[in-house]
Amino acid sequence: MDWHAFLRDWSHASASRGFESKTFGEIGGFPLVASSKGDSSKPCIYLSSGIHGDEPSGPQALFRLLNEDFFDDRFHWLICPVLNPAGLEAGTRENLGGIDLNRDYCLCESEEVSSHIAWLEKQVIPQLFVSLHEDWESSGFYYYEINLGGAVADYKNLLAAAAPYFPPEPESVIDNHKVTEPGWIHHSEHPDLPEGWPEAIYLAKMGCPISLTFETPSSMALEKRVGCHQAMVRESIRCCL
Template identity: 50%
Template sequence: MNFDPPVDLSANKAKVFELNGAFAREFPDCGFEASFLYELDGIQIRAFRRTTSVAKPMIYISAGMHGDEPAGPLALLEMVRSGFFDERANWLVCPILNPTGLVAETRENANGIDLNRDYLNPASVETKNHIAWLEQQGSVDLSISLHEDYESTGFYLYEINCISCPSFAQNVLEAVSPILPPEPEPLIDDHEVREPGWIFHEPEADLPDQWPEAIWLAKHGTAVSYTFETPSSEALEQRIAAQLCATRTLVECYAS
């Protein structure tokens, strides 16, 4: 019986170290306070907070939940370097939530756990520490989660709206369409779309015992949540550009 040789992940680990180190430098340079969450495989993961005014909304952005979805963390690096996190809002940012998955380029963490199904009764170190930090931050007005999808051919989003806030889904889809067209399928991941690329999701988990991050946030007071999904089959630069455009458009609509 033949076995494939073990994959050498040292190059990937070096890239993740470099990316994580860039976040550790860039966010404090932009006025963020860093909070240490945990260390795995020598990688120290931090979350970041910037408070500008109690009168401004609290916007939370996360990325790197799944290790085979690199466009989100790379888009966040571009955001912090370009001065995106300005005085329009108070900011919470978690740029890398699954460092071992990012090294291995796997959806799950090193223990085979899908972190985005681990938010009801968390089993992973990553989710336990993430939740503990979130619980200390107070209420979130707008949440944005950056994800990717291997099965889609276009850009799409989930919206969870707990307070009947005006929807900005159409604004986002229209802005992103020159970069990536909306996903054309009428059924995405077993969800019927409201319009092409737009899934309006109730604040309930599809599987009651497997909560994603967005459901945990909705259950703990987050008013409005958007999850952006770019198609992994497209070029990485194109996916990063789409995540940047979607996030910038949503924040401009919500906080301007």
């Protein structure tokens, strides 16, 4: 996929739907883009994707939702559709410097994360954070939830929304995390590694009350992964706000 073209298309499509986009950094000739829309007094939803360069379905899901006019006037929207564009272009999990960006939100060694945090600090604290990911080792769908006392995400409804695409991941331990229920990991606001903060941990430290990180199986068809992510964005917003 041509990620330069994707970002150009995102810019045009988002502007035509009332978003204001800001370039908060540049890496490897790619802009780092954040788009915002809506009254800041309304509940804020922040969505991100593309932080791992071997996980292309999230950005494509957000782009389809954009073209379907999903991002209406009910909420204040913040969207970072492609956090690791150079990694996506190269097809690597890490950025061009070999850094896993989703473990860099404490040390901030990468230009991508340091500039992203500078942008985040200027925004209102989201009431809901949704992050779209993939897992090369899973055979089914699963998600992480960090909840600091926000609305309770309905586990059964989330899995029902994913069911047309994937069953829940059957493993009882996923990436060294014991599941709360099949396909659901309730994670604390504390990182697994003291200095290896993911984006979701940083959002929790900011005070975001609920964070949902959705994982689709990379070995499955791209179309199904994209469709599942679209369904999860829709359902998470329906059940949490």
